[in-house]
Amino acid sequence: MHDYLGHPFQAELSRELARRGHCVRHVYCSTITVGQGKLRVGETDSDRLSIIGMPRQGHRGSGPGTYGQDVGGLIRDFAPHVVISGNSPVPVQRHIQQTCAERGIRFVYWLQDVYSARAPSGEAGHHDEWERTARCEKATLLSSDAVVAIAEPFAVFVRQCGVPSENITVIENWAPLAEMECDSDDWAPARSDRSSGKHIFLYSGTLDDRHGADLLVRLAKACDARNSGVLYVVSEGTGRLALERARQLGIRRLQLYDFQPYDRVPSMFAAADVLLAGLSTEAGQMSVPSKVLAYLCAGRPVLAAIPSTNRAAQLLEETGAGLVVNPDDPDEYVAAAFALLADSARRQRMGEAGQQYARRAFAIEPIATRFEEVLVP
Structure with missing residues (x-):
């Protein structure tokens, strides 16, 4: 193998x-x-x-x-x-x-x-x-x-x-269900924000020009403007540079972390209120973001800025585990993110639907x- x-x-x-x-x-x-x-x-x-x-x-x-x-x-x-x-x-x-x-x-x-x-x-x-x-x-x-x-x-x-x-x-x-499911949402980097009642958006995984770094910058700016939500991005490499530049410009509600040890990933996912995925229109036909499958195990809703024809997008819509938005429409992306934050019952339904699917299919x-x-x- x-x-x-x-x-x-x-x-x-x-x-x-x-x-x-x-x-x-x-x-x-x-x-x-x-x-x-x-x-x-x-x-x-x-x-x-x-x-x-x-x-x-x-x-x-x-x-x-x-x-x-x-x-x-x-x-x-x-x-x-x-x-x-x-x-x-x-x-x-x-x-x-x-x-x-x-x-x-x-x-x-x-x-x-x-x-x-x-x-x-x-x-x-x-x-x-x-x-x-x-x-x-x-x-x-x-x-x-x-x-x-x-x-x-x-x-x-x-x-x-x-x-x-x-x-x-x-x-x-x-996704390896037995390794991803977690009873604890106590991820140390987010402990302070969670204890103060702040909602958490989380993006984790590869981040390059195909994965919507510009959308994450827009969302971080919106968190600042609305004084609501905190965006955590767990990634390394070239795609993170745009986020580092944004933070240097004074965006407060943006937290950047390197890839976490594998045994901490389940609690990291569980600490989020909304899990984020992105894939450009160009890459959407011949790439399926595996992070979406791992997210489903966590029992949290997924907001995916990926083409509707992508298999991951279809899966989210079939299961009701999240929202799919046009990757070329940053306004729709930000609006969907805050709509999820405003509706805890909807987030719970989506998270449970994704986890139930994972238990059946994985x-x-x-x-x-x-x-x-x-x-x-």
Whole structure:
């Protein structure tokens, strides 16, 4: 199992497969700045599970290609019957697939994101880079023994690349319910605001130009103007810079924190009155924000500024677990946020609806059975 980003639910799948008697090596990149899951073997884990964090080397000429070669070396040493890989930069995914082909190892492409769906900018050289990425992504999909797509639009894209329908299985993402549910809402950073009766908006996760940092700035300014609500943003990297600049300009009701240790994430979610997600119109078709699924476990309402055609948006509307607004309409976003703050009964209904859905849909046993059918046909 290779999951470049080290997300929680992939690790849960590895644990369940090992519990069923499979020998599982779980590999992830240990040197990227994202919120990661439970990536240490615990006392209750099967002795058939190993977890390895691979650094992405920082010396000249390194990067995803070097990382892919290192993962390829692990594959050659471990000699598995099957490799499933996802969340990887396209060159990494291609190198892993080619390593498997050379060794006669079954390769399953877990399609979490379609990189070639991101339109190139107008800057010189970007279109050529995008074309290389698109060709490489398509070649890797065509060379895979099977593809797991996380939503039907992803499966449509894979079929359009020429992959036969019989090689494609749709298995929607989930969140590790047992790890995310929490009885305590005592998250230390928010303790003071909560004790003084302030309502809390919380955004947690990756934050770049696709995830609506500008909307968060607008919401923080509105909290100040209305003297109501506090926005907590838990993230790192380039997308946080706009928020740091806003705070330097004097926005008072904005709190910024680095990614939290995984065992504190459930209480962090539970400390919020409203959980926030964002995804640009451009990225909305071929990316499903996994944070929304984790949010559902927390029993809190979700405000999502994402396209209505995105699977996460559809899920929120189907379950009644939150509100979906146009990511290109900041006024609608701010209005929806404060409408939720003003209606505690509605927030409770939405939170309970999301949690009930998570308890029905996120049980790992049937999910793992579906993956077994793909991995060991």
